[in-house]
Amino acid sequence: MRAFLLWLSASLCLAAPARAFETTATSAWVYDVASRTVLMEKDADIPLPPASMSKLMTLTMLFEAVRDGRVTMDTTFPVSERAWRMGGSKMFIEPADRPTVEELIKGIIINSGNDACVAVAEGLAGTEEAFARQMNERAAELGLTHTHLTNSSGWPDPGHRMSMEDLGLLADYMIREFPDLYPLFAETEFNYKDRVPSNARNRNPLLAIGTGEWTADGLKTGHTQEAGYGLVGSAIQDGRRVIFVISGLQSDRARATESERLVNWAFREFTMQTLVPAGSTVVEAPVWLGSASRVPLTTEAGVNVLVPAGAQDRVRVEVVYDSPIPAPIAKGDPVGRLVVTVPGSRDAITPLIANTDVPEAGFVGRMRGAVMQLGQRAVAATGI
Template sequence: MRAFFLKVAAVIAFAAPAQAFDTNATSAWVYDVQTGTVLMEKDADKPIPPASMSKLMTLYMLFEALEDGRVQLDTQLPVSSRARAMGGSTMFLNEQDRPTVEQLIKGIIVLSGNDACVVVAEGLAGTEEAFARQMTERGRQIGLENSTFHNSNGWPHPEHRMSTHDLGTVARLLIQKFPQYYKNFGLTEFQYEDRAPSNRYNRNPLLKLGIGADGLKTGHTQEAGYGLVGSAVQDDRRVIFVISGLDSDRARAEESERIVNWAFRQFTMENLVPAGETVVDAPVWLGTESHVGLTTENGVNVLVPAGVKDQVKVEVVYDSPLPAPIAKGDQLGNLVVTIPGTRDTITPLIATADIPEAGFLGRMKGAVIQLGQRAISSVAN
């Protein structure tokens, strides 16, 4: 006997539109780490020239090399003539220098050293070209869908591209996977071998504002405009944001601060489903029990725009009835939270108990009940 399944979508509440943030950036992405919520996006998946912000991927590759033991913080790397000849922002390295990996990390983060990136690229892959190919390949593996690298430092190239979404993804991974190295992003100054004392300050405009900012990287070229990958922590929340295409250093600083204030002030954390709470008792087809509870693994916390707590749409979606056998922990549906202006939050719903398949008599009884329900439905229609 065949079961006839119905997609169930139980609506708990209905949502009304929330006011979106209007950014002056040409491309932007704002993300709440704790809830995994994209708070705002604007052309976030469009490949754009990332300028020095793409140095974050170089640092990601270097941090992975530290983790797997290919280099240590005190490993010294040689400086090639190619690295020494790099223009733009530099550590002022020369061929006689042997900077350590730790110094290179600080030089890339604080001084935005183009030369330091080439030293890292050549030290890890032999050539910068080989390193750029490795960056692109590794980027695909970690979820960078709109990134192609042709150098290690963001030097202008017609095919060197990243999206603001991809930049935000790298930032999130740096924060979550490498906390021991991420602390360097909060450094406000660094000087290598007493060189260029006036050029020792971090360009991140948010670090000294007292708003919880602790990273990550600025970028600027004529083609890209002014951009910033930033992150800030207030109370138990961390926000990551990426902006690009601003027309001045001042505009970048003002827009960055405006976004941070908006992200922390406009949203409040709401616990919609406590951990372990049963969301729904779903009908079971041909099982030893007629229903099974569906719950979430860790509960559901969402960010709700201020003043619209009662305007959130929550749907419980599953195929009904659920066929036995069912094992505790099986994913059987989803809880979908919709807040206009942000992407839907989708949380898996899992079974709270084992439901074995019924024996022969139980299956026959279930089939009879199902036929009866179909007959009633046909009469009603």
């Protein structure tokens, strides 16, 4: 086994170390999407009342139904008396209405409509209770281990719980899997049939903030007396996306202030470093009894790491593989690993794969290799 230790250039500019973010939220989770790095967590794995933030699971079920062809954006759903009578935030649909899937999505995202959620639940599963069971099954399949839902809207219930980490992971899933539907989260106004103009604006406070440095494009606010004020948010700066979840704030103003502070911190205190550009060769490894003496090793998609400000010169990159690598080798075969150590973070391990085919050597090549190995053993035995 041979290990190669590579060091990043020490000429990178230095700054103060990244400062920890002290939040007034009772629970929080911050995630850098490109590097798959959790930047901050505070009681993020504790199941808590999610309020309307759990509407993301209802939307996920509806988005998947659209993707799978079970419904289209023009499919209409009936409105039951139960949906019509829902309290709290509403889209203001009535029993005589037949809202489309697109209208219901906007009613949930922008108006936070509890009535819209019930209409979706009944339209997809027959009853809200059956829909809740389906959501729990799907949440488990998605790896949301601290989630149990009893209704479609986030209406207060002792059994209705999600962790902030689960909400963030669900947001990441929605952004990745539904690029055609996700832009609806950035829309700021929807007034179904011009019924209630005062309820027509999206409550996400970051959508109205134009910092010039980053742009927010989702996802969902939440508020109940038990849960406090919360937000599942996402923002982009120069192609880099950060997802965050906060809960337990004391007011909508506190939620807006804390969200903006957190996004600024995430973008300013960490920088993205490209260690291995996509398709580039990391190292050429020796080959045993192959038609070529060396094989180039690469990664599938390049390697990017998130580095705290001031820690650029302390990033360590280690290449590990068995040497020499025995032939035959097929392009794409995993033959080693790249280990990146960033101060304050877990090691990031990326598989190294062969970038070309290396067949076995012919008879002459194998004989030459055997002779060389015997010669090396003889030298070692005589101590020359």
